[in-house]
Amino acid sequence: MTASDVHLAPGQRLGDEVVDWLTNGTRDERFIDNIFGQMCVRLQRAGIPVMRASLHVQINHPQWLGARMLWSDGMEGAEIARVDYDVRERSEYIGSPASEIVDGAEEIRENLARDPELGRQHAVYDDMRAMGLTDYVAWPIYHTLGKRHIVTFATDRHGGFDHAHIDALRRLVPVLALVSEIRIKNRLARTLLETYVGPHAGEMVLAGATRRGSGETVRAAIMICDLRDFTKISDNWPRDDVIDLLNGYFDAMVEPITQHGGEILKFIGDGLLAIFPLSQPDACANLLHAVTGARQAMAELNARHAESGRAPLRYGIGIHVGDVMYGNIGSRSRLDFTVIGPAVNMASRMEALTKQVGRPVLMSRAFAELVEGPFALERVGEFPVRGFSDPIELFAFEG
Template structure:
């Protein structure tokens, strides 16, 4: 016997979840309320598709007794696997309005889906899956399982079905918030995305920060892009950016932009180890580039050359651009010096050049080679340059 009707849970979803940012927490609480209402749910899942550069989507899993949901991601290409094709999730994406399966032998044989065998072993007796419909035809999936003998009753299923429109709305709001953050992190980086989401969206908004600056550029890319097939060029660029970017992000740097075959990153001096972290990132990137070049040579390609310029100083960090199109980046004399040092690597035939100001702040002159004073285009006075 149900202790409440579904309208009370619909009201809760619509009016009392406003302060909860994360859909997994709302889902866990909703499943607990379903149990309190007499709905015999023992397991529930949400399957969301996302706009993420690495993951096609995510699954949120709740089991009876869990205080927090388990969250897992699945990559692109999962739809081509046998595990996906032989699953009720595939049926829903294929157009099924509902998938219902009794799991007890008394109800007869069921489709040979591995998931059903797993659910039986866990003690579940019934399973149901529905599409969770968002706006503009976007479709996700919600499932429930029961461990009560005989499974869900017709009243149980009507109760659950009545919740779907309200839960779809609540989940879409949270998912869009998460997607907005993911897209911003993908295209402008985690730190800039925080600033933008916090309201830094007007032209000229920003702050002055101290930062170690790294600018990297690929050598002879114009010739490569003219001669190589398009797909090979894209693969080469992606490999190069992986080699350079992953160490930067690993050591706390922020990649602000990719400029064709170039990269601009900063390490904010609010972190006392920023300069040392930048050097660790460069060393690891050099190792990664060496491995990438070994692979390219085995494919019959020439090894890739690159230049890195490093400086330190105050930069203006914020929104720059036209009235309707903005770029969240850094500008200032310190950025210009890093850029000029990167250009100087071509002349001096050294892959990495650093300003004396950076080296002194990093406290790492040992092992560095002093290359003397060099004039930099657009600057009045030459600066002392070092290499390692």
Template sequence: MNTQSENSASATPADGVIDWLTNGTRDERFIDNIFAQMCIRLQQAGIPLKRSTLHVMIHHPQWLGARMMWSDGKREAEITLADYNVRERSEYIGSAANEIHDGADEVREKLEQDSSLGRKHALYDDMRSLGMTDYVAWPMFHTLGKRHLVTFATDRPGGFNDADIAGLKKLLPVLALVSEIRIKNRLARTLLETYVGSHAGELILAGATRRGTGTTVRAAIMICDLRDFTKISDNWPRDDVIDLLNDYFDAMSEPIARHGGEILKFIGDGLLAIFPLSQPNACANLLHAVTEARQAMAALNERNNGTGRAPLNYGIGVHVGDVMYGNIGSSSRLDFTVIGPAVNMASRLEALTKTIGKKVLLSRAFAELVEKEFALEHVGQHEVRGFSEPIELFAYPG
């Protein structure tokens, strides 16, 4: 038995790239960087690669998947996101991605032949217009049969030869392993950012998962609540209620994130956000966020008025103080949140907006930090449930 001869016969131009993928990428965090470098190395190994794409499912709240595209001469891959409706559009229907996701093991299109004889899709016309002569797409399998997609194209006359195809096919299982690790790491990060916020997500990934652990943080605290939600949810169709809540949270949340705040949780029709005072101008940023959120809510109410919906009302309570920021919960189910008297005060102020008739109420402790920059309305001292002394309050007219 001639083992050396058999090993030589199975060698491909991609073997060096496979070795690099296996042993040389452990310190690279991002799959798009690995993918671009892989394509460049394939070129250097003699495979006439001109264009390549990697399509992965990411299951982001807003995006179904991402496409990484490398082109000849580029050092980096271009990333394009695809929303959840992409499979209903012509760009997907009948494409190589469509065929692969429907179960095809390979899509190969010789682009030099008469276009009337080949597959009919704008993708192949685009490839021809770019001078491509050959295009191949394969599924890339992750754990439990999850299918992603990788494509390769060349402009060499005659297309890819047998050795090129053998090398690219041999590469796929290693690329699948390398990409699955990075994609799942990114998915874990995305899920944490989605459900607990970016800062808390970073802490959890760094190992802050022990119950009862946390830190004391001085922060401006904002609690917002929607008015008459019980009445709305009782009288409106379910899907309308969900749409309304999503629109309301978009209007409130996007300005908070834009100005450096972090939403720690949604509580029914309310939200809790903090602006750590370790950040410059945290209290001013909170009020800038409130200003933009009020404008967004006014625009939302105007749109809702056009569809016959009643305007949405809300209250916002704002305070500043020390909070315990960390893991709280049962032995098997934790919440990464903030607790403390300062949070309770913000909650009480939000509730007082109903009786005082002001949309945004601020404690004196918070007002003192922003009164030189913002015009505030003094609304006197008020009893606050759970606190022994009346609290001096201010309204933010905006």
């Protein structure tokens, strides 16, 4: 279908119905990739011969820079691919249309049907020619405060896009910018909350749990971990080496915790606080699976340290179970979503006892009695605990 095949009402311009749909018909759709895919299908129905389109956005996730949404003829939605932070050092980016847009170009247009030697030289153009595409156009999408993203369209129409097609697509871009900014910032808010307070706490904050003092009582297994001799390390090591050490240590500890259903609530210097709510099946066993995985990861990390002449890292883990208050605590203008209560204090004291007892992982009897699974535990003894009137009975892994 081409522009000449589409019957337009007097005064109507090609693509106006797609602009109207983007403006008024997408309110209930949360995800920009779905909107983008539906938009491309509607462009085809409107007589604009789009056969391939992409939307490139920066998200600034801790692990990746952004995402590329790619739509091709016959697809209802768009496929999403993550973009790594080092993409700008790769050959597929250097000299690409995306790099030209990022560097300030306001429009990239490439006639793919002409002799390749006469056009821009880049693998992405060769790939599109191999798909039978004849014309390509890319524009920046502007978001608030000068943020620039990218949208591209390509066709296989003989002669490429005509003037009416380009005018319709160009009029679409500012509307797509408004629609995409809302969804991308929603995703960014969710990503930031997941990154800094955890997925469950992030969901609660997004759902409106933002009032100081609001929260709930949760029964949970509590894990507190601390790195040994960190003050000495941070005083004597170069700053970048200390940061690299901490990142490696937290990777070793955190990944097994999240894999087994735990939630990291807080990093405290070289320590961390995590919970496994007992509302989850096998929460206590999952915590010990996480600790087992973390110990293995730390052993591998220390083996790499030994190869580079570094001393092994030592740590202590205290594990307890009990009721905790889970919610917002802080000043009127600065809140922390965390857990508090005697059970948290006890787990902290137990972590400190690992130095005295000489075992890297200590568990309370209350926790050990709830554990089911292939774990061999042994009683270590009873020990007085600062701030508590009664001694606590401690358990550790056998051996």
